[in-house]
Amino acid sequence: MQGVAPWRLKLQAVLVIAVGVIGAVAAGALTYFNFRNADLQSAYRAATACALPSDALAGEGCRYTADATVTGSSMSNYLTVSVTFDQLSGRTFTTAFGKGLEPPPELVATGSLVRAELWDGHVTRLAGVATSDDPDLLPGNFLPAAGIGAIVGALVIFWGVQFARKAWP
Numbered sequence: 001m002q003g004v005a006p007w008r009l010k011l012q013a014v015l016v017i018a019v020g021v022i023g024a025v026a027a028g029a030l031t032y033f034n035f036r037n038a039d040l041q042s043a044y045r046a047a048t049a050c051a052l053p054s055d056a057l058a059g060e061g062c063r064y065t066a067d068a069t070v071t072g073s074s075m076s077n078y079l080t081v082s083v084t085f086d087q088l089s090g091r092t093f094t095t096a097f098g099k100g101l102e103p104p105p106e107l108v109a110t111g112s113l114v115r116a117e118l119w120d121g122h123v124t125r126l127a128g129v130a131t132s133d134d135p136d137l138l139p140g141n142f143l144p145a146a147g148i149g150a151i152v153g154a155l156v157i158f159w160g161v162q163f164a165r166k167a168w169p
């Protein structure tokens with residue numbers, strides 16, 4: 001690269017390597033979330049019925065299903081609902097629903113009695129509808145994107161190292 005100021009070559013090298021590192025880190029994050037989400041889904045699907053409602057709070061690997069009382073709900077960008085269980089007095093649980101995935105409004109009106117499922121301290125189903133805390137709704141299969149990110153990141157780092165070798169002879 002004749003005629004290019006040495007400081008520009010050095011800056012180019014650093015920036016290209018930084019972009020490659022960002023790609024590699026993103027690939028690592030995608031891999032982590034792929035396995036984390038798969039583990040949560042596996043634990044949720046393997047969970048048995050809880051003997052005590054308090055077991056579902058402690059993450060005992062079980063699900064507690066009972067009637068819950070809706071203590072409030074609001075709709076801004078998405079529906080948020082708060083519920084209490086008679087067997088867990090003093091505890092209020094708040095959950096949300098994805099846009100277009102809400103139960104009918106009459107089922108989540110304040111004072112309504114609805115069937116709810118509690119797992120790992122979160123309401124995962126309410127009025128027969130999966131909430132945003134339901135592990136089955138977590139995205140998965142990030143490995144192809146992670147693989148592409150890792151390959152592209154490695155190639156960009158390699159390219160940046162070539163710039164660096166020219167910039168710092």
